Amino acid sequence: MFKVVASRMIVPNMHLLTLEAPNVAREAQPGQFVILRAEEEGERIPLSIADWDKDLGTITVIFMNIGSTTNRLAALQRETSIPTVVGPLGNATEIEKYGTVLCVGGCYGIGSMFPIARALKEKGNRVITLVEGRSSYLFYWEERLKAVSDKAIQITRDGTKGYQGHISRLPDILKDIDEKPDRVIINGCTFLMKRGSDVTRPMEIDTWVSLNPIMIDGTGMCGVCRVSIGEETKFACVDGPDFDGHQVNWDELLQRRKTYMREEVVPLRTSRCEEHRLRAQEK
Numbered sequence: 707m708f709k710v711v712a713s714r715m716i717v718p719n720m721h722l723l724t725l726e727a728p729n730v731a732r733e734a735q736p737g738q739f740v741i742l743r744a745e746e747e748g749e750r751i752p753l754s755i756a757d758w759d760k761d762l763g764t765i766t767v768i769f770m771n772i773g774s775t776t777n778r779l780a781a782l783q784r785e786t787s788i789p790t791v792v793g794p795l796g797n798a799t800e801i802e803k804y805g806t807v808l809c810v811g812g813c814y815g816i817g818s819m820f821p822i823a824r825a826l827k828e829k830g831n832r833v834i835t836l837v838e839g840r841s842s843y844l845f846y847w848e849e850r851l852k853a854v855s856d857k858a859i860q861i862t863r864d865g866t867k868g869y870q871g872h873i874s875r876l877p878d879i880l881k882d883i884d885e886k887p888d889r890v891i892i893n894g895c896t897f898l899m900k901r902g903s904d905v906t907r908p909m910e911i912d913t914w915v916s917l918n919p920i921m922i923d924g925t926g927m928c929g930v931c932r933v934s935i936g937e938e939t940k941f942a943c944v945d946g947p948d949f950d951g952h953q954v955n956w957d958e959l960l961q962r963r964k965t966y967m968r969e970e971v972v973p974l975r976t977s978r979c980e981e982h983r984l985r986a987q988e989k
């Protein structure tokens with residue numbers, strides 16, 4: 707069993723979970739993920755590792771409460787435990803000296819981008835971090851990111867912080883700050899990674915994304931996580947999760963991610979509606 711060391715909502719609907727998993731913490735590298743189960747018979751879900759502490763033997767993941775399994779994970783209390791933490795899985799993000807690297811994070815990807823930006827900085831790169839969100843109240847770990855950034859940029863849809871708009875504004879922003887990255891790395895939801903890759907393609911900037919398809923075993927056995935990269939079929943769990951964003955078949959990935967949407971989201975919504983109905987009856 708894996709003990710819960712910390713569990714809290716860090717911004718609306720976004721949760722941080724720190725678990726005691728010494729074997730995972732000892733081996734973890736930026737860009738890798740774990741597969742968790744909230745209960746014995748539960749669904750297995752992949753989550754990127756956002757941080758780890760080798761001495762304490764802990765790992766931290768950040769996730770959005772979006773379906774029935776993440777809802778169960780978000781409800782975990784300190785000192786309770788979960789039955790499964792498998793990892794670290796996947797290949798580590800390639801960390802070399804590239805020059806200037808733009809690290810883009812959105813949503814849960816802000817968390818998983820942090821150890822990547824830190825490793826790139828340690829390697830001697832000039833690191834620019836860019837966080838994207840609907841509004842500034844959805845940003846977290848800003849101080850942590852700033853500590854490993856030469857420049858930190860924000861984009862908000864409502865204009866409450868930084869530039870207004872979304873990642874499609876990247877060409878204007880780079881012109882404005884007079885920067886030309888040698889590599890872009892994007893972590894976050896599929897739409898952010900797709901849009902980001904679309905915008906860097908004509909600029910011919912090497913762009914890497916961390917793909918997040920549905921997974922079951924995470925070790926190359928089930929084939930559920932298959933993605934099309936150029937002309938090839940790859941398994942995101944063992945061949946990735948990082949791939950060239952300009953080669954990903956985004957439409958197929960978006961379609962495949964919807965496969966269990968009904969089973970995930972409908973019970974969650976139904977149970978919440980039922981909760982509200984019962985509370986209303988009690989009043």
Ligand code: FES
Nearest residue numbers: 924926928929943
């Ligand atoms: Fe089963 Fe990747 S999750 S092959």
